[in-house]
Amino acid sequence: MMGDTRQLQIKDVYSHNLLCCDYTTRLYDALSLMRERRVSSIFIEQDGKIVGIWTESDCVSLDFEHSGLAQTAIGNIMNAPVHDILINQTLSEATIKFHQLGIRHLLVKDAHNQPQGVVSLSDIVRNQGLDHYLHFRPIEDHFESQISTLDAEACISEAIHAMRRDRTTAVLVYNQALAEYGIITQRDVAYVILNQDWRMPCWELASYPMESMTPKDSLFDAYRLMTARSIRHLVIREPGSDAVMGLLALKNVLTEIETAYCSELEKVLAQRDLALQKSEKNLYLANRIIDASLDGIMITRANGEIIQINPAFSALTGYQDYEVLGKNPSILSSGVHGQDYYERMWKELRHKGVWQGEICNKRKNGEVYVEWLTIIEINEPYSDDVLYAAIFSDITERKNAEEKIARLAYFDELTGLPNRRLFYDRLSMALASAQRDKHKLSVMFIDLDRFKEVNDTLGHSAGDKLLSQVSERIKAILKPGDTLARLGGDEFVVLLTEVEQMDDVVSFADQVLSELSVPFALGELNVAATASLGAAIYPEDGLDSESLLKHADVAMYRSKELGRNSFQLYKASMNARSLERLSMLSRFQSALEGGEFELHYQPLRCLTSGRIMSVECLLRWQDPNLGTISPAQFIPLAEELGLIVKVDQWVINEACRQMAQWLKEGLDIRRIAINISASHLSQGDLVMTMAKALEQHNLDGRYVELELTETSFVSNLHDAKVLLKKLKNLGVSIALDDFGTGYSALSYLTKLPIDILKIDASFIAKIPDEYGNSEIVTAIVAMAKALNLHVVAEGVEKSVQQKFLQKLGCHTMQGYHYCRPLPQSDWLNFYRSQRGLEAAPLQRLAGGR
Ligand SMILES: Nc1nc2c(ncn2[C@@H]2O[C@@H]3COP(=O)(O)O[C@H]4[C@@H](O)[C@H](n5cnc6c(=O)[nH]c(N)nc65)O[C@@H]4COP(=O)(O)O[C@H]3[C@H]2O)c(=O)[nH]1
Numbered sequence: 001m002m003g004d005t006r007q008l009q010i011k012d013v014y015s016h017n018l019l020c021c022d023y024t025t026r027l028y029d030a031l032s033l034m035r036e037r038r039v040s041s042i043f044i045e046q047d048g049k050i051v052g053i054w055t056e057s058d059c060v061s062l063d064f065e066h067s068g069l070a071q072t073a074i075g076n077i078m079n080a081p082v083h084d085i086l087i088n089q090t091l092s093e094a095t096i097k098f099h100q101l102g103i104r105h106l107l108v109k110d111a112h113n114q115p116q117g118v119v120s121l122s123d124i125v126r127n128q129g130l131d132h133y134l135h136f137r138p139i140e141d142h143f144e145s146q147i148s149t150l151d152a153e154a155c156i157s158e159a160i161h162a163m164r165r166d167r168t169t170a171v172l173v174y175n176q177a178l179a180e181y182g183i184i185t186q187r188d189v190a191y192v193i194l195n196q197d198w199r200m201p202c203w204e205l206a207s208y209p210m211e212s213m214t215p216k217d218s219l220f221d222a223y224r225l226m227t228a229r230s231i232r233h234l235v236i237r238e239p240g241s242d243a244v245m246g247l248l249a250l251k252n253v254l255t256e257i258e259t260a261y262c263s264e265l266e267k268v269l270a271q272r273d274l275a276l277q278k279s280e281k282n283l284y285l286a287n288r289i290i291d292a293s294l295d296g297i298m299i300t301r302a303n304g305e306i307i308q309i310n311p312a313f314s315a316l317t318g319y320q321d322y323e324v325l326g327k328n329p330s331i332l333s334s335g336v337h338g339q340d341y342y343e344r345m346w347k348e349l350r351h352k353g354v355w356q357g358e359i360c361n362k363r364k365n366g367e368v369y370v371e372w373l374t375i376i377e378i379n380e381p382y383s384d385d386v387l388y389a390a391i392f393s394d395i396t397e398r399k400n401a402e403e404k405i406a407r408l409a410y411f412d413e414l415t416g417l418p419n420r421r422l423f424y425d426r427l428s429m430a431l432a433s434a435q436r437d438k439h440k441l442s443v444m445f446i447d448l449d450r451f452k453e454v455n456d457t458l459g460h461s462a463g464d465k466l467l468s469q470v471s472e473r474i475k476a477i478l479k480p481g482d483t484l485a486r487l488g489g490d491e492f493v494v495l496l497t498e499v500e501q502m503d504d505v506v507s508f509a510d511q512v513l514s515e516l517s518v519p520f521a522l523g524e525l526n527v528a529a530t531a532s533l534g535a536a537i538y539p540e541d542g543l544d545s546e547s548l549l550k551h552a553d554v555a556m557y558r559s560k561e562l563g564r565n566s567f568q569l570y571k572a573s574m575n576a577r578s579l580e581r582l583s584m585l586s587r588f589q590s591a592l593e594g595g596e597f598e599l600h601y602q603p604l605r606c607l608t609s610g611r612i613m614s615v616e617c618l619l620r621w622q623d624p625n626l627g628t629i630s631p632a633q634f635i636p637l638a639e640e641l642g643l644i645v646k647v648d649q650w651v652i653n654e655a656c657r658q659m660a661q662w663l664k665e666g667l668d669i670r671r672i673a674i675n676i677s678a679s680h681l682s683q684g685d686l687v688m689t690m691a692k693a694l695e696q697h698n699l700d701g702r703y704v705e706l707e708l709t710e711t712s713f714v715s716n717l718h719d720a721k722v723l724l725k726k727l728k729n730l731g732v733s734i735a736l737d738d739f740g741t742g743y744s745a746l747s748y749l750t751k752l753p754i755d756i757l758k759i760d761a762s763f764i765a766k767i768p769d770e771y772g773n774s775e776i777v778t779a780i781v782a783m784a785k786a787l788n789l790h791v792v793a794e795g796v797e798k799s800v801q802q803k804f805l806q807k808l809g810c811h812t813m814q815g816y817h818y819c820r821p822l823p824q825s826d827w828l829n830f831y832r833s834q835r836g837l838e839a840a841p842l843q844r845l846a847g848g849r
Pocket of ligand 1: 602617618619630631632635648651675676677707737738761794795796797814815816817821
């Protein structure tokens with residue numbers, strides 16, 4: 001019942017009628033003033049300050065025998081100190097004060113501590129809306145039955161005496177002559193002090209006739225009657241007999257209301273304490289959660305003032321609480337969003353009470369970051385105030401990852417070029433418009449020649465640099481609307497949309513080849529790169545993406561076959577060759593496991609003694625359908641497919657097995673020479689493979705010679721040296737194959753533990769006729785001898801060549817002139833046939849041809 005009025009403030013109920021008098025004022029004058037202003041209390045001032053209070057009820061306790069009572073200074077008899085209450089405090093607070101101090105009046109002060117009026121317990125009770133409560137309370141439990149009744153002729157001092165004795169607020173007076181009851185109250189007593197006539201008969205002061213009620217009537221009716229008649233007492237009579245039973249004072253009704261009110265208030269306060277405890281606990285929990293949250297949290301007032309942040313806020317923004325509390329969130333603004341962005345945000349927030357979205361903010365260090373922000377409007381309980389809680393997490397990394405994923409879906413990470421998917425999209429769009437507008441377009445494949453060698457020998461980061469530089473150079477010559485994409489590895493593809501005639505494609509291809517002909521700077525090395533290009537034109541070579549790409553690819557492979565560093569336009573006849581190549585690739589893999597490989601042997605002959613010095617094993621692929629396939633065809637394929645290590649391992653093992661077998665059979669051959677692919681050194685463990693094979697076949701390492709090319713050493717001379725030393729520790733000899741075709745760096749010869757130098761067949765083919773070439777061979781032989789290397793001439797086909805080499809003092813020859821590579825059985829026959837001739841002078845042998 002108190003819920004509605006509990007929050008009423010003193011200003012809503014107090015009385016402005018504040019009556020004051022000075023400390024020295026006589027009681028007589030003070031009472032006169034009270035009577036005149038019709039108030040029941042007066043405040044006493046001293047030096048401009050209120051220091052005490054005097055009320056009508058205080059009169060009863062005065063000593064009426066005292067002759068100068070009316071002249072007494074009110075300061076001497078006042079009640080002090082005066083308790084006060086502020087004008088904007090609640091009625092509940094006032095009630096608690098009344099209760100605790102046992103008083104009935106409080107001085108009301110304003111915010112500046114200035115007295116404004118007075119509030120009594122009655123004022124508060126009257127405003128509590130307790131009427132219905134009084135309905136259920138009968139008078140019988142509340143009236144005073146022990147009330148004194150005086151005779152009408154009794155003097156007034158007796159009445160005062162009775163009131164004081166009985167601690168009542170009134171006495172009854174009976175006038176026998178009139179058979180009437182009258183009443184004298186404390187207020188009446190106060191006025192006797194003014195008259196000073198203590199002998200006055202009671203009936204003269206008594207008020208009559210009196211209103212009366214029965215004990216069964218309700219307090220509510222009694223209260224209503226007293227308020228309506230402005231009286232403070234009712235006579236209670238026995239129903240039927242009309243005999244007076246006692247007196248009901250307004251004070252009795254108010255006391256009852258007060259009791260109810262206070263006990264109700266206590267209940268409410270207890271509930272409030274509980275609620276407070278609960279809310280304190282909730283607050284504690286909320287604060288713990290806010291502090292522990294990994295999301296940044298900021299709480300602001302409606303005007304934007306920041307009132308709370310959590311540790312995650314500081315971690316994410318770099319601002320500590322003392323730097324932001326009291327400030328506006330605009331401190332975090334990055335300037336990325338315009339005013340309209342914030343306006344939309346506030347509009348939604350006001351409309352829905354919540355806003356969520358991505359927002360760019362700025363950390364204290366100036367770094368802009370993206371956050372996922374949720375703002376919630378919070379209405380404060382028991383007030384109109386609104387707070388805003390902003391909860392955010394830094395999603396910069398997630399955004400970057402998302403962007404990267406989106407980029408990766410359409411772009412190549414290394415070069416930043418469109419990838420296969422984007423290229424297909426663009427090609428299909430370009431085809432649609434070419435079809436509509438009836439114009440041509442072209443798709444061109446660009447594949448770097450020997451890119452794998454760069455990767456294998458110079459390392460992947462050099463390979464990556466080369467790819468980036470190639471893409472930059474091609475991009476630079478593209479026309480607007482054309483697309484360059486990287487399909488993977490060293491494979492690029494160009495979409496040319498501005499094609500009017502075939503020449504446009506040819507001239508673009510020329511441009512690409514000329515751009516790539518300038519060496520690329522890869523760190524300290526300048527590397528020359530070439531590419532094989534192939535193109536197909538719409539509509540001649542295909543009407544859809546798939547056939548155009550396939551035909552451009554076929555044309556590109558034709559370029560490769562024709563010696564690389566060239567360009568081919570698609571021709572229908574190319575298809576057959578490309579299919580052949582493809583099927584060879586797949587067949588190769590099964591051939592390795594299916595035993596289709598075998599070794600052929602080519603002897604190397606000493607140019608002085610005519611003896612077979614060693615034999616080189618050369619790999620052959622015997623395809624059941626295609627017959628013998630040359631290693632010149634399938635070794636590069638094996639390298640491309642990453643199968644070369646397996647191939648070499650097979651050859652090493654087979655060569656060792658064969659050599660061990662021959663030695664057992666008594667063949668007198670010093671060494672078997674095995675070719676090792678340059679890529680083997682970067683991909684496999686050559687030393688381990690070699691050691692295992694020697695051990696497995698119980699073969700001494702001195703019977704093996706490994707032929708390596710310069711490409712094997714180019715990437716890292718130091719590593720190559722370590723590797724060759726390990727091989728030499730196994731007893732094997734090292735031959736530098738194809739000398740003269742590669743880098744021909746003399747440094748290899750001096751720094752690496754090489755035993756044999758094999759002059760490439762291309763030099764031998766041109767001796768002794770071609771001027772300059774003979775000089776080169778002469779120089780190589782002289783240099784090798786000076787370095788104490790054994791010199792072998794490869795590809796000796798003519799006796800004139802043999803003679804020339806003999807004159808130079810070259811140690812050994814290899815070539816068709818002496819013997820072609822032979823299968824195992826033919827080779828054994830050849831060997832045996834040669835044994836008998838070994839003693840014959842070489843000149844004769846050579847001359848016999
Ligand atoms: N025109 C001409 N050619 C002659 C003459 N004498 C020998 N040849 C050929 O020259 C090549 C010599 O081998 P290579 O320079 O190491 O060059 C080899 C070698 O680099 C590679 N190769 C061969 N067998 C293997 C192998 O088992 N493993 C590895 N990794 N590579 C091998 O394939 C290349 C080609 O091998 P082949 O076709 O067997 O070709 C062989 C051989 O048949 C001649 O007088 N005139």
